[in-house]
Amino acid sequence: MADLKTTYLGLTLENPIIVGSSGLTRSLERVQECAEAGAGAVVLKSLFEEQIEMDFAGLAERSEASLGHAEAYDYLRSYGRENAVDDYLDVIREAKKSVGIPVIASVHCADAGSWTEFAERVEKAGADALELNVFVLPCDPHRDGGEYEEIYFRIVRDVRARVSLPLALKVGPYFSGLASTFLKLSHAGVDALVLFNRFHRMDLDIENFRVVPGGAFSHPEEMQVPLRWISILSGLLDCDLAATTGVHDGAGVVKHLLAGAAAVQVCSTLYRHDLSHLGRMREEILAWMGRHGFTSVSDFKGKMSQEESENPAAYERVQFMKFSMNAP
């Protein structure tokens, strides 16, 4: 009988499909539903660093002026509750009592700060790991790549100094020296990198001249960017890799495992279908393993990484020479 077990962040997962941080994991009931549907693990909906800091400082004492960003203030006033941190810790404690799968807490952060104390509380509450969702868009032309990259190291240093629980860092693709930065992060106390954060998309309404939100949900083609980088980096870093963005079916999970990912996070596809889709994805992976004679994930994990490839240049080919030359 084939087995889907995998190891991620030092934790044993019954299967490699993790329900990623989103509304799907925002409450105890939702986490229980994910576990019942056979998720390998869950990443809880993130708390924002501002939410944590406001909670510590006392939400009521803060004004819009002190936050300096009206939209963020409005959001936090409606979404962030006075006791958001306590509620979050309760979800961790209760989830650990009632589900048998790993529960990974999550924080949205843009720099180190007093919020890192929260990591200690997460650890005490019994979370199996903490995922740091770092959202930094390097859009200031007067700051170079190194300055932006230092933000990640500051966050990791601060959090690592406070806790010993496994740390995952969920990152975007915007690095000036992506491979070298990720290698250094894997030496700086990060136990897993989650590739790639899907930043809030923007679009333009050309009739009303307004910036509007782009689509909230991913499309399957979007998995190709993380797939390339997981293929290139797996085996080269001192940490696990997990995939996020664009995985909608069992074939997508298989591709990432072949590339070398230890686990794969999914959200959009579960919003499009429902949690029962997790069962279909597991069946698709098992059917594929059956067709190829594999009985465990370790039989094929990383088998198609660049490191294992007979044609490593294929992973780095970025020009469409053949197609450009032959294009009509």
Ligand SMILES: Cc1cc2nc3c(=O)[nH]c(=O)nc-3n(C[C@H](O)[C@H](O)[C@H](O)COP(=O)(O)O)c2cc1C
């Ligand atoms: C409704 C929604 C809410 C999300 N909230 C969070 C969040 O709080 N923290 C986070 O790290 N990612 C959040 N994400 C991003 C997902 O975890 C995931 O990385 C992204 O959707 C790409 O994966 P997918 O293609 O499987 O959807 C959210 C995504 C969606 C669709």
